[in-house]
Amino acid sequence: MIFQNIIFDLDGTIIDSFPGIEQAYQQALLHVLPDRIVPDIKNLIGPPIHKIFALSLQLDDEVILAELVREFKIAYDTICWKNTLVYEGVINTLEQLKKRNIIYLL
Structure with a gap:
């Protein structure tokens, strides 16, 4: 699935x-x-x-x-x-997901 x-x-x-x-x-x-x-x-x-x-x-x-x-x-x-703090590695992870068209960041 x-x-x-x-x-x-x-x-x-x-x-x-x-x-x-x-x-x-x-x-x-x-x-x-x-x-x-x-x-x-x-x-x-x-x-x-x-x-x-x-x-x-x-x-x-x-x-x-x-x-x-x-x-x-x-x-x-x-x-x-x-x-508010962004956890370490989150921005990189989101950028990688965006590059793979898995998520869209606005």
Whole structure:
């Protein structure tokens, strides 16, 4: 069987968005709860950011969680997304697939 399509999961496969997520998390926490110590969230990446805040801060106050999420989104969408990294070898792999007409890059 010959497949005609290749589907890539972007986050965690082609790119590492953790640096931007971590920075936006820190900025949101500093803005909303400036006296809180910033916990390590590396092992919590995956669930929605609301859950990451709740778990990492052991917090169940929905008003504060909503404010943290709002501040996170502002920070990530305006600046922190720029800290996203492309994994080593990805660009070369995509270029090779394009040369073989296996994928099309826009």
